[in-house]
Amino acid sequence: MSPFEGSAPRTREWRHIRLDRRTDGTATVTLARPAKLNALTFGAYADLRDLLAELSRERSVRALVLAGEGRGFCSGGDVDEIIGATLAMDTAQLLDFNRMTGQVVRAVRECPFPVIAAVHGVAAGAGAVLALAADFRIADPSARFAFLFTRVGLAGGDMGAAYLLPRVVGLGHATRLLMLGESVRASEAERIGLISELTDEGRATDRATELARRLASGPALAYARTKALLTAELDMPLAAAVELDAATQALLMNSADYAEFHAAFTGKRPPLWEGR
Numbered sequence: 001m002s003p004f005e006g007s008a009p010r011t012r013e014w015r016h017i018r019l020d021r022r023t024d025g026t027a028t029v030t031l032a033r034p035a036k037l038n039a040l041t042f043g044a045y046a047d048l049r050d051l052l053a054e055l056s057r058e059r060s061v062r063a064l065v066l067a068g069e070g071r072g073f074c075s076g077g078d079v080d081e082i083i084g085a086t087l088a089m090d091t092a093q094l095l096d097f098n099r100m101t102g103q104v105v106r107a108v109r110e111c112p113f114p115v116i117a118a119v120h121g122v123a124a125g126a127g128a129v130l131a132l133a134a135d136f137r138i139a140d141p142s143a144r145f146a147f148l149f150t151r152v153g154l155a156g157g158d159m160g161a162a163y164l165l166p167r168v169v170g171l172g173h174a175t176r177l178l179m180l181g182e183s184v185r186a187s188e189a190e191r192i193g194l195i196s197e198l199t200d201e202g203r204a205t206d207r208a209t210e211l212a213r214r215l216a217s218g219p220a221l222a223y224a225r226t227k228a229l230l231t232a233e234l235d236m237p238l239a240a241a242v243e244l245d246a247a248t249q250a251l252l253m254n255s256a257d258y259a260e261f262h263a264a265f266t267g268k269r270p271p272l273w274e275g276r
Contacts, residue, residue, distance in 0.1 A: 076125025
């Protein structure tokens with residue numbers, strides 16, 4: 001995403017999510033509707049989309065934790081505020097809404113910093129896809145994932161799930177999860193590769209924050225380009241992928257961080273990564 005800004009001012013207050021910034025280059029976005037298991041509203045989707053775009057332009061955040069307040073991560077779209085409302089929409093309005101939810105997933109995948117989902121309790125529907133889109137999924141034993149779209153009469157491929165899930169867990173597991181909408185508990189999610197790390201009870205957010213700090217203190221430019229390559233090369237033939245790798249490495253070999261590694265190595269000291 002481009003760092004150049006137009007006339008619109010930066011958002012001072014996010015009404016539908018909570019943003020906590022830290023001086024170490026990390027930030028946490030919390031879905032904060034605990035009484036409704038952090039069910040998403042139209043405003044929450046739009047805030048997530050816009051926040052990720054703003055953070056990407058600012059380049060002040062080097063790692064982001066996505067968490068849920070209360071008993072679970074996110075129960076998906078709010079049944080009353082979204083499903084009820086969509087029944088009254090025409091096709092053009094429905095397309096606008098569904099495109100917006102997809103834009104959130106694209107923003108998670110395309111932002112130039114790692115996103116770590118800290119999952120406890122339920123991650124269902126859109127909540128499961130948000131976690132799926134993250135670069136890392138840290139979960140505790142209470143976590144359970146459910147891609148519930150067919151259960152409400154919709155296609156299982158909502159918000160890019162049919163694209164992302166087979167690439168994470170394989171086509172067989174993805175077919176089962178998206179077709180049947182079955183709940184997957186943390187132990188099985190770890191077995192099939194849906195989560196990156198299983199923590200002790202109640203430790204998912206703490207562990208995600210620790211990982212965010214580790215990433216924020218590292219070579220941010222290298223991480224950003226690695227994330228971009230992982231996303232871009234999912235559908236590339238090998239010849240195109242190795243050419244993109246070559247071009248990327250040539251650019252990074254001109255970076256300050258690459259020169260800093262050599263200086264630190266020869267000086268027998270830790271590198272001071274600048275992210276440029």
